[in-house]
Amino acid sequence: MAHSSPAVVVDGLSYHLADGTPILDGVDATFPVGMTGLIGPNGSGKTTLLRLISGDLSPTGGAVRVAGTVHVVPQRLSTAGTVADLLGIADTRAALLAIESGSVDQRHFDAVGDDWDVDAHAVAELGVLGLDSDVAFLDRDATSLSGGEATRIALAGARLANADVTLLDEPTNNLDTRTRRWLYDALDGWDGALVVVSHDRDLLERVDALVDLDPRGVVSFGGTFSQYREQQATRQAAAERRLREADAELDRAKKQAQAELQRLAQRDRSARKERALGNVVKVAADFYQNRSEKKAGSKSQLHNQAIADAGEARSEADAAARTADTIRIALPETTVPNGKEVLRLSIGGARLDVVGPERIRLTGDNGTGKSTLLSLILGQGDGEQWRARVLGDARLDLAPAVATGQLAQRLDELDAFPSAIEAVRDAAPSRSPHEARALLARFLIRGDRADQAPTTMSGGERFRVGLARTLFADPAPQFLVLDEPTNNLDLASVEQLVEALDDYRGALLIVTHDEHLAAELRVTRQWSLGRDGEAMVVRDEIA
Template identity: 85%
Template sequence: MAHSSPAVVVDGLSYHLTDGTVILDGVSATFPVGMTGLIGPNGSGKSTLLRLISGELEPTAGQVRVSGSVHMVHQRLSTAGTVADLLGIAPARRALAAIEAGSVDQADFDAVGDDWDVDARAVAELAALGLDADPCFLDRDASTLSGGEATRIALAGARLARSEITLLDEPTNNLDTHMRRWLYDALDGWDGALIVVSHDRDLLERVDALVDLDPRGTVSFGGTFSQYRGHRATLQSAAERRLRDADAELDRAKRQAQAELQRQAQRDRSARKERALGNVSKGAVDFYQNRSEKKAGSKSQLHGQAIAEAGEARAEADAAARTADTIRIALPDTTVPAGKGVLRLELGGMRLDVVGPERIRLTGHNGTGKSTLLARILGAGSEPWRDAVLGDVSLDLPPSVPTGLLAQRLDELDGFGSAIEAVRDAAPQRTPHDARALLARFLIRGDRADQSPLTMSGGERFRVALARTLFADPAPQFLVLDEPTNNLDLASVEQLVEALDDYRGALLIVTHDEHLAADLRVTRRWHLSRGGATLSVEDETV
């Protein structure tokens, strides 16, 4: 299929909400044929930019130029209707049924277009994804699908659309490790242009180019994420050198101005002394004093200009060299002694123990019961139970081990009027001043701490939830993380790792992110897998 390049151009693009809130402001970028990763902080307008490219939204200012048809897969999928609706083939199927029933309406033939074999193609795509290949599956109620199934079906719909430009918004969020690998392979052979919003570092290592909606200015880069990080590190080093040079130049300009002031003061003292001794006539004194004042004023103006110019250069260098703030916190109250039993779990015929400050990763395909197991652990009693997926389960979590959960969804924050209230709800003994100081350490500063979490960006909401979890009363000595990075930008993922650097308790994390597991220094892995109706568990050292 022939394509022109670039496939998408945005020029001076802005988008404002009706209340005046600025989502995008003067964004310019090009998206070539091939796969382009679209990155940036939460709230930078990535999803909005996709919707502007797709034509769902109209820009406030600027232009979007596309070369070809566009198909978009949203992050939040609508599961109203059937599988065929989710695939996007329901109109063509209805038109085919009408034609087969005798319709000669041109609108029906237009709706079918070239898709006379749409059912067969849809079934083939679904089968390639490991989903039910029975044509009856196309009529299944989409609301009965799991998140992973809905995502896979929407991706199959994107392949069926055969558009020149495909837009994917966080396509790996609900996929397990196996399906993520399928997606990587599928995208490698995709026809046309792909624009993918993602924080999945493995996926971003497969892109041909990146567009970063950096708050300091949109950056386009030809290469993968690791290459981009290397490029940014080089720029950062250069910017820091310029900042050091600018500091030195500003200091030199100030020293010169001070030295000139001291020389002028010395000249003035000498002139006053000569006049007092009567060595110079009054007319001469007035002449020299006037000339000296003009000369001093001229020099002062020049030095002031030099200081101002050096200050401007220093400000520019400082802005270029500035990096994101980091989270550095001490968590001594989370300490678990090395030999202390934290959790005993019997599952799938195996006994699994957490002893001391271990860091364990729980993995398994979608549907193997990972989130169910976490929920039971956190709501645990010591009574055994039987689960349809997990089978016979028993566990023991001593009451002396306080637990904490950082979940995928942060809905619990929505009931609080401010971030301070959210923190004090988890730790009532903290004063408002204590809570404000704590939030500042999590980069929620000033008036932001008084705002409702509902009004915050995704990254800010996450940091409030993290502060609320880590500084709860009592402090968690067993911390459970359930896919914590699904809705986080790359900067927030780094902040999570920073915040947990000094965590001294036991950690159990469900994640498909290999990089996150490595960064958190996971030492063991529990893997759930199903063979028929049997669940097996693997316990291995990482």
């Protein structure tokens, strides 16, 4: 397979909706051979850019140049048909079967091409990604697959496609830790150009380059995410230094203009005094006054221009130095004292007690029962029979004086409210509309946005409304449960989650496969779930 570098070039690329709303506007970027991470806030056009590269959409303006063939693994996979359909080899297998049955139709030979051993290749690729299978597995109904299995099979299909350019849209969403590691290994040394939309920082540490669809301007960078952040920090420090220098220059220009005005005023007062005393004849006085006024006007224009130039430089420096607003909130009502019993849980003889403001991470492969355990803790099961059926001899007690809150993966509950203010007041009825508005402002939902229906908001805004609703519920949550909170969040929203929980003083239980998030939330213990036949087993470890 021949490659050229760069594999993809977008030049002045724009895409607008039918009503004129811009999704991408004048984007310039290159994607070389190797793995490139495509990042940016939710709504910045990452998926749209992939669709433009693949040819699924046509640009409103600009151009896309692709060297070779393109294969796409979308974020939402279709599981209609069989495993072979998901792999993209169903047509080849059907043509091969027709030839084996005696067909001499050229269309069948064209469909097979060089893939006479397609089944063997497919089974081998599935094995690379941890799916022990045989040829019969290729005919399995794809609707029976788990999300992780479907993703691995789609990735195996991408390897089989052997395209010059492969596009992956959030490939690690909904994958457990072990499956993520398989995916990382499969992507290492990928042949050709690989463009990956992702907020998974472990994956972004493996890329060769990054393209950031920053609203202030697209940035291309050769390196990993942490290296990019280091460069951003260096640029930020330089921008802040330029801002200080611009402030000083503007201050100097204003002081010089003020000093000149004072000097001219003093000279004018002296001239008027001399004239009043009759020391200067009228013709000469008029001459000197006109000359003085012209000179003063000229100097005033020069000083005004200097102030305007310094002000413009200051505005540019300020724009370059400006950073995203941060969430800083105090949560004293969530306080759980050290030693206070929050949760008593027993599974198969293992005790999983939560005492005081502990921060615990819940991990385990998909299918081991993490969601089941959360449902039990949150009281969403069907009483003792449900508890016995799912967890055997599990016993659970939640301290009655501890209020529990949950931030779920999805925020569909917000759709029922006509405004963000009403969503917050539903969780805390004692708060007035003014208090709810002030609270939302601390979560960066300001002005008229607080009156907007959550259905009209961006993903990041909806997340912050949900977070405000959870943390400031009445009563305040002293035991907070987070179920894969970063699955649908961009990198900025993940940072805002960490900021918002910085002063959370209660007990925290989080389900996450994100190692970076667990470290930033200062997790101290880890519950690792597994299965022994039908029984759930759990290990309680120091994080």
